[in-house]
Amino acid sequence: MTFVVTENCIKCKYTDCVEVCPVDCFYEGPNFLVIHPDECIDCALCEPECPAEAIFSEDEVPDDQQQFIPLNAELAEKWPNITEKKDPLPEAKEWDGKPDKMKYLEK
Numbered sequence: 001m002t003f004v005v006t007e008n009c010i011k012c013k014y015t016d017c018v019e020v021c022p023v024d025c026f027y028e029g030p031n032f033l034v035i036h037p038d039e040c041i042d043c044a045l046c047e048p049e050c051p052a053e054a055i056f057s058e059d060e061v062p063d064d065q066q067q068f069i070p071l072n073a074e075l076a077e078k079w080p081n082i083t084e085k086k087d088p089l090p091e092a093k094e095w096d097g098k099p100d101k102m103k104y105l106e107k
C-alpha cells in the first residue's frame with residue numbers, strides 16, 4: 001500500500017508533506033509532487049499536513065482521482081527527490097480547490 005498525491009496539489013505545491021515524511025519518498029515536478037509507491041511506508045503522517053487535502057491512502061483515493069495512482073508511480077521514477085519544505089507556488093491560495101487542474105500539470 002502507499003499514499004497518493006492527487007489533483008488539488010497541482011499549482012499549489014505547499015510542500016508541508018515533505019517535512020514530515022520519515023523516508024523522504026516525495027518527488028518534485030514543476031507544479032506538483034508525487035509519492036514513490038515502493039518507498040512509502042504507509043505511515044499516514046503526510047495526509048493531515050497537506051493544506052490542500054490532496055493526499056489519500058491508495059484505497060481511499062476518490063473515484064475521479066484514480067488516474068493519480070499510476071501517475072504517482074510513473075513520475076516518481078522521473079522527477080528528483082525533494083526532502084525539505086520550500087515556499088508554495090506563488091498563486092497557491094488562488095488555485096487551492098479549483099476543479100479540473102489536471103490540464104495544467106507540467107511534466
Ligand code: SF4
Nearest residue numbers: 021040041043044046
Ligand atoms: Fe511518507 Fe508516510 Fe506519507 Fe508515505 S504515508 S509519503 S511514508 S509521510
Ligand code: F3S
Nearest residue numbers: 009014015016017050
Ligand atoms: Fe502538494 Fe499538499 Fe504536499 S499541496 S506538495 S501534497 S502539502
